[in-house]
Amino acid sequence: FKGAMAAPLRSCHIAALLLVMPASAALAAESERGVSSPFVIGLAGGAAYGLTVSAVSHPFDTIKARLQAGDAPFRGGARALYAGVGPATAASVLFRTITFVAYEAVTDAFRTHGVLEGAPLVVAFIGGAVGGILRGC
Secondary structure (H helix, E strand, O other): OOOOOHHHHHOOHHHHHHHHHHHHHHHHHHHHOOOOOHHHHHHHHHHHHHHHHHHHHHHHHHHHHHHHHOOOOOOOHHHHHOOOHHHHHHHHHHHHHHHHHHHHHHHHHHHHHOOOOOOHHHHHHHHHHHHHHHHHO
16 A cells, blocks of 8 residues: 555546646637637647646655655655656647647537537537547557
8 A cells, every 4th residue: 555645646637637628718719719729729728738847746656656666655745746757748748749639639529510519518528538548549
């Protein structure tokens, strides 16, 4: 059970999504005026989410790994908690961007062609499912 306390804290990246949502909503508003494409919206939202997740959760991953290995969790100070954050951030941004771009593309296609206009939750579910499938490939 070493690191059991750090594991729930690591999951706080859900809160990070709440930080990204206003930016995503602003980009969506720009899209409604014809300024941005679904690709740009998904790219910006996914990148912002991936960066935020890495910034928030990486120190908790480091602490958890150190506790499980029997090391001192705070050895090296705050800077050491971000050791190796570069590759983790790159992967996080890539995986989140794939999901966001797919979601935006699917929902935009449905909206453009008037498919399921009266069922926005179904459109969101389908967009999320496509994003999840593409991320898993």
